[in-house]
Amino acid sequence: METQAIIELFPLFSVASPETIEWILSVADEEHYVQNEEIIKENNCGKAICFIVSGWVKVRSRNSNQEVTLEILSKGDFWGEMEILDEPLKCIDVAALSEVHLISISAQRFLQMLFKDPQVHHKMLQLSVKRYRYLYRRFQLRQQKPKIRLIKTLIRFAETYGKLTAEGLEILQITNQDLADVANISNEECQNIMIQLQNQGCIEINTTQQILSLTNLKQLNHFAKQL
Incomplete structure (x- = not known):
């Protein structure tokens, strides 16, 4: 280097x-x-x-x-x-x-x-x-609802390591089990929340390129504060 x-x-x-x-x-x-x-x-x-x-x-x-x-x-x-x-x-x-x-x-x-x-x-x-x-x-997050834990985990990854693109902040498509472990929630909870976030237009997943994009960071931050 x-x-x-x-x-x-x-x-x-x-x-x-x-x-x-x-x-x-x-x-x-x-x-x-x-x-x-x-x-x-x-x-x-x-x-x-x-x-x-x-x-x-x-x-x-x-x-x-x-x-x-x-x-x-x-x-x-x-x-x-x-x-x-x-x-x-x-x-x-x-x-x-x-x-x-x-x-x-x-x-x-x-x-x-x-x-x-x-x-x-x-x-x-x-x-x-x-x-x-x-x-x-x-x-401290262990006291919060599973959705807050997962959203804050995604936001942290995106703000710390994410790449800014036209679609939003782009990170690796991390498996649900790995996300669940880090967020300290169950795999089932993680799967359900990820589906919700996709349906709400907050994230997009490109399985071919193994990319997860946070497409609406403002809304994700809103959810994290309101839940």
């Missing part, structure tokens, strides 16, 4: 010194994965931090042969920092939901970077606090 591209794509590196950026580019590994391929295998977390250049991934938990999607991430986001800074989580893996291009930095080199560049260290703390706040808000 080019220096300017990594600065613009990843907020963590927006404050890094030129020397840090050059060093990152020299030690980072570029990786490519196809849809449904495992990126991080179970019990193999904590060895590197990964930054998504393009594509979509899901972080999932597997316990007693039951799979639950914990989070869905896309372009500009990253994962693995918690496992490097603290004890690695067990029974967690990461899989590609689409074709994925990412760069990875080993745990040892990532820690070296934090010690070398105080600005990046501080930015890492800020991003960690931001994630904690998001998890707290997500926990």
